[in-house]
Amino acid sequence: MEWYLTRAGAKRLQLEAEQMQxxxxxxxxxxxxxxxxxxxxxxxxxxVHGHLHQDVRLIYDExxxxxxxxxxxxxxxxxxxxxxxxxxxxxCVMRDEEWSPQWTPYTVYLTVLxxxxxxxxxxxx
Amino acid sequence: xxxxxxxxxxxSGVQEVKKDEMFWAGKGLESGKxxxxxxxxxxxxxxxxxxxxxxxxxxxxxxxxxxxxxxxxRKAELQKQKPDLRLLGxxxxxxxxxxxxxxxxxxxxxxxxxxxxxxxxxxMLVNAEGELKFWDIDGKEExxxxxPHQVLKLPENAKEELLSRISQIVQSExxxxxxxxxxxxxxxxxxxxxxxxxxxxxxxxxxDNEELELPNLIRHEGTIEDIGKPKTEICxxxxxxxxxxxxxxTQVIDVLKEQEKLEEILDTCDLIIxxxxxxxxxxxxxxxxxxxxxxxxxGGVFEKASGGYVLAVQPNKTACFNCAFELASKSYAVDxxxxxxxxxPIEELHAQQGLYVDISLxxxxxxxxxxxxxxxxxxxxxxxxxxxxxxxxxxxxxxxxRQDCASCNFEGWVKATxxxxxxxxxxxxxxxxxxxxLWRR
Numbered sequence: 277m278e279w280y281l282t283r284a285g286a287k288r289l290q291l292e293a294e295q296m297q298x299x300x301x302x303x304x305x306x307x308x309x310x311x312x313x314x315x316x317x318x319x320x321x322x323x324v325h326g327h328l329h330q331d332v333r334l335i336y337d338e339x340x341x342x343x344x345x346x347x348x349x350x351x352x353x354x355x356x357x358x359x360x361x362x363x364x365x366x367x368c369v370m371r372d373e374e375w376s377p378q379w380t381p382y383t384v385y386l387t388v389l390x391x392x393x394x395x396x397x398x399x400x401x
Numbered sequence: 402x403x404x405x406x407x408x409x410x411x412x413s414g415v416q417e418v419k420k421d422e423m424f425w426a427g428k429g430l431e432s433g434k435x436x437x438x439x440x441x442x443x444x445x446x447x448x449x450x451x452x453x454x455x456x457x458x459x460x461x462x463x464x465x466x467x468x469x470x471x472x473x474x475r476k477a478e479l480q481k482q483k484p485d486l487r488l489l490g491x492x493x494x495x496x497x498x499x500x501x502x503x504x505x506x507x508x509x510x511x512x513x514x515x516x517x518x519x520x521x522x523x524x525m526l527v528n529a530e531g532e533l534k535f536w537d538i539d540g541k542e543e544x545x546x547x548x549p550h551q552v553l554k555l556p557e558n559a560k561e562e563l564l565s566r567i568s569q570i571v572q573s574e575x576x577x578x579x580x581x582x583x584x585x586x587x588x589x590x591x592x593x594x595x596x597x598x599x600x601x602x603x604x605x606x607x608x609d610n611e612e613l614e615l616p617n618l619i620r621h622e623g624t625i626e627d628i629g630k631p632k633t634e635i636c637x638x639x640x641x642x643x644x645x646x647x648x649x650x651t652q653v654i655d656v657l658k659e660q661e662k663l664e665e666i667l668d669t670c671d672l673i674i675x676x677x678x679x680x681x682x683x684x685x686x687x688x689x690x691x692x693x694x695x696x697x698x699x700g701g702v703f704e705k706a707s708g709g710y711v712l713a714v715q716p717n718k719t720a721c722f723n724c725a726f727e728l729a730s731k732s733y734a735v736d737x738x739x740x741x742x743x744x745x746p747i748e749e750l751h752a753q754q755g756l757y758v759d760i761s762l763x764x765x766x767x768x769x770x771x772x773x774x775x776x777x778x779x780x781x782x783x784x785x786x787x788x789x790x791x792x793x794x795x796x797x798x799x800x801x802x803r804q805d806c807a808s809c810n811f812e813g814w815v816k817a818t819x820x821x822x823x824x825x826x827x828x829x830x831x832x833x834x835x836x837x838x839l840w841r842r
Binding site: 284287288291294295298339341342343344372373374375376377378380 | 660679680681684685687688723726730731805806807808811814815818819821822
């Protein structure tokens with residue numbers, strides 16, 4: 277069963293949605309279920325230093341919250357000149373070792389902001 | 402049905418069987434014997450005595466019937482000398498080359514006996530090449546399963562003598578009934594398995610999916626001859642060569658990819674040891690340990706093995722891995738996924754530094770805490786976290802449960818999150834100066 281269909285999972289998802297609504301930036305994200313892949317994700321725009329990415333995706337792991345979310349920054353995609361952007365286009369905004377079940381899409385969203393700032397300021401290796 | 406986990410047979414017994422095999426296989430006739438011994442509480446069957454087929458046994462090229470009257474008489478004589486002795490099963494010689502597979506007749510006979518007066522009964526099959534195998538019937542699926550065996554080059558009744566120097570200080574009978582799973586058999590896990598394996602614990606389940614590589618040699622139980630072999634097999638062999646009375650099972654699985662299987666395995670154990678040092682794996686183990694209510698011990702070393710930690714968890718009673726995440730997630734794991742995520746090339750992964758002696762110190766602490774969790778778990782009321790700092794400093798601490806732990810206190814997490822939502826949105830704790838810079842622009 278998907279994590280968000282359990283009682284605790286549904287409650288968690290509801291709170292995570294409220295968190296996303298609580299901030300001016302993350303409020304522009306919507307919950308989206310990809311019926312083809314089965315992925316549940318938050319999609320929305322992010323703008324950093326005047327660079328607008330219209331489709332940033334924060335995808336839940338099927339084992340949420342025990343495994344980290346997968347991040348894609350699209351429209352436009354980021355140049356893959358750094359090791360922090362995987363060949364499939366997903367972004368390594370945190371190490372596996374940094375993830376804990378305390379993380380939520382909102383905290384991931386904040387990390388994406390930090391990641392994109394580092395990216396545009398040329399601080400990523 | 403009572404299923405054997407392992408069979409121990411003494412070298413003298415093997416010789417006795419081989420002598421019978423050479424004699425009767427040469428004549429092209431089937432043969433057999435009954436064997437007797439003890440069933441230990443961890444379901445290890447120890448074969449100590451054999452009963453010959455008897456003077457009136459009937460042997461043909463395709464069948465064998467023992468002289469049961471003779472066997473009954475002989476059994477009574479043996480049991481008079483050794484009251485604990487019980488009839489464990491019988492050996493059959495199939496006088497042809499090829500696999501030592503039981504025939505359908507053997508299967509039916511075994512099933513009948515197991516469903517009747519001797520639910521523990523097993524059979525040993527020997528072929529003309531002298532290869533021997535033990536067979537049992539899986540109670541659930543009603544199918545034949547091979548039982549692993551070990552030949553002992555030791556004097557008979559070796560268990561008591563083997564454990565004689567620890568029997569006064571461990572709860573032998575209680576430990577013999579316990580099962581412990583060790584997840585991760587790297588530098589730390591291999592030491593933990595080796596030392597827990599000689600405490601009298603009944604069953605160890607070793608879980609790892611890697612093979613021994615050259616850089617592992619100076620930090621592992623394996624030797625040069627073991628390069629390329631699964632770490633599970635190396636650790637199993639190491640334990641069995643010191644203590645054959647412990648059942649050692651191996652599971653070569655990628656725990657992150659086969660989570661359901663991992664959960665099934667851990668459900669059969671009384672204690673879990675998380676020895677990968679990987680926060681990702683530990684998060685998964687934490688979830689399973691909370692769901693199954695299994696006590697767990699986590700251990701890891703910090704960079705260059707400059708120190709390490711041990712965290713003992715009594716699920717839903719004391720702090721879980723996630724409660725102590727900030728303290729316990731900083732250890733490093735030597736695994737390929739971590740290297741990829743860190744962006745470290747595989748060559749550099751092997752350069753991760755840490756002396757075996759330093760890693761082993763922390764591993765021994767994990768083993769010691771694991772043993773305490775099985776015997777005297779009350780220590781956890783006083784401390785559940787050990788911090789080792791190189792050189793020679795150990796601090797004990799009591800980590801309290803997080804009131805907002807998303808893993809072990811979901812209601813608390815919900816409450817805390819709701820409270821935060823009701824308040825003004827707080828400024829995120831990002832890198833110092835980051836948001837101020839962002840807003841200025």
